[in-house]
Amino acid sequence: MGKDAQEVVSKESNNREDKSASLVADIDSLIDQTLQIYELTSKEDEIIESIGSSVSILLTTLKVSLSLSQSIFQNDFPAIKSAILNNKAEIIIMQASGNIVTKKFSELDSSQVMNIMSEIVPRLGESAAAKKVEVTEKIDVLRKIAKQFQRIKVEMKPEHAAKEEE
Numbered sequence: 130m131g132k133d134a135q136e137v138v139s140k141e142s143n144n145r146e147d148k149s150a151s152l153v154a155d156i157d158s159l160i161d162q163t164l165q166i167y168e169l170t171s172k173e174d175e176i177i178e179s180i181g182s183s184v185s186i187l188l189t190t191l192k193v194s195l196s197l198s199q200s201i202f203q204n205d206f207p208a209i210k211s212a213i214l215n216n217k218a219e220i221i222i223m224q225a226s227g228n229i230v231t232k233k234f235s236e237l238d239s240s241q242v243m244n245i246m247s248e249i250v251p252r253l254g255e256s257a258a259a260k261k262v263e264v265t266e267k268i269d270v271l272r273k274i275a276k277q278f279q280r281i282k283v284e285m286k287p288e289h290a291a292k293e294e295e
């Protein structure tokens with residue numbers, strides 16, 4: 130075999146080795162990415178459940194339930210009439226057939242959770258602001274009432290003290 134032929138065989142061998150090494154590196158990268166995706170998605174259920182618990186606390190504190198866009202659940206329930214998020218973080222789905230389906234927040238997929246959060250956060254902000262104004266006004270009135278009743282204690286105290294001395 131001549132020198133030129135040896136160089137051709139050597140280049141082909143190196144080329145195959147490079148392709149093999151590249152293939153092994155690609156597989157290694159693919160496996161790493163897949164394992165990372167698995168780790169992230171395995172935590173997804175925990176995170177969604179945690180979000181549901183927090184949403185439940187907010188809705189309970191604000192004493193509201195919120196209607197949701199039908200489009201969020203259209204894939205699961207094509208004949209959906211309405212969807213409501215209650216204070217237990219459950220979605221009550223009314224279908225055109227009259228059936229009512231209850232889905233727990235923890236049963237939602239991540240895209241549904243993202244759509245719901247995008248929809249409800251601004252509305253919860255408005256509800257919180259309105260509730261704060263309402264509670265502040267009530268507390269102000271209650272403080273004024275309590276202050277008025279303090280007059281009873283102040284004005285009646287000397288009279289009671291004089292009767293007890295007799």
